[in-house]
Amino acid sequence: MTVVWQTIKKVEVQKYMEIIKCIIGIFLFSVIVSCRQDIKPDEIFKRANDFKLTIHLGDKYTSDSTIIKIVNKNSLKINKLKDWLTNNLHGWESSIVSWATPEISLIGTDFRLLIYKDGAVIGFTDRKGKAKQYTKKVDKSEFNFLIEE
Numbered sequence: 001m002t003v004v005w006q007t008i009k010k011v012e013v014q015k016y017m018e019i020i021k022c023i024i025g026i027f028l029f030s031v032i033v034s035c036r037q038d039i040k041p042d043e044i045f046k047r048a049n050d051f052k053l054t055i056h057l058g059d060k061y062t063s064d065s066t067i068i069k070i071v072n073k074n075s076l077k078i079n080k081l082k083d084w085l086t087n088n089l090h091g092w093e094s095s096i097v098s099w100a101t102p103e104i105s106l107i108g109t110d111f112r113l114l115i116y117k118d119g120a121v122i123g124f125t126d127r128k129g130k131a132k133q134y135t136k137k138v139d140k141s142e143f144n145f146l147i148e149e
Contacts, residue, residue: 039092039134041085044111044124048073051108055147056101071106080145081106081113092134095121104146115143 055067071077099121102114110125117140123133 039085039089039122041082041089043127044085044122045073045078045082046127047110047125048078049109051078051106051111053077053146054105054107056103073108077146084142084145088136088138092122092136095133095135103140104143106146115140115146 050073051071053069053071055069057065057067099114099116102116102121104115106113106115112121112123114121114123119135119137120143121133121135123131126132
C-alpha cells in the first residue's frame with residue numbers, strides 16, 4: 001500500500017512540475033515580448049515643430065568640430081526620417097539609461113534621435129504624455145540623409 005501511495009505522489013508531483021514549467025515559460029515569454037517595442041512615426045511627429053540637427057565631426061566634441069542646423073518639420077530630411085522609421089518599425093528595445101554624446105542628434109519639442117556608430121536611440125513623449133525611449137542596432141550610414149545637403 002505504501003508503494004502505491006508513493007507512486008501516486010510521484011505522479012502528482014510530476015504533473016505539478018509540468019504545470020509550473022508551463023507557467024514559468026509563459027511568464028518568461030511575455031517578459032521577452034514586452035521588451036520589444038514598435039515605433040509609431042505618426043504618433044512621434046504629431047506635435048512636431050522644427051528640429052535642431054547637431055553633427056559632431058570626428059572624436060572631438062568642441063564647438064569648432066560641431067555643425068548645428070535647424071531642420072524644418074516639412075523638410076526632405078524629416079520626410080526621409082519618417083520613411084526610415086516606417087521601414088524600421090520593429091526591433092526596438094525599451095531603454096531607461098542615459099546615453100553619451102551621439103555622433104548625430106536630431107532634437108525636437110517632444111522628440112530626440114541620437115545616432116551612434118552602431119545604433120540609434122529614439123525618445124519621445126507619447127499621446128498620453130508619457131516619456132518613451134527605445135534603442136535599436138543600426139549602422140550610422142543609414143542616416144546619411146540627415147548629414148547630406
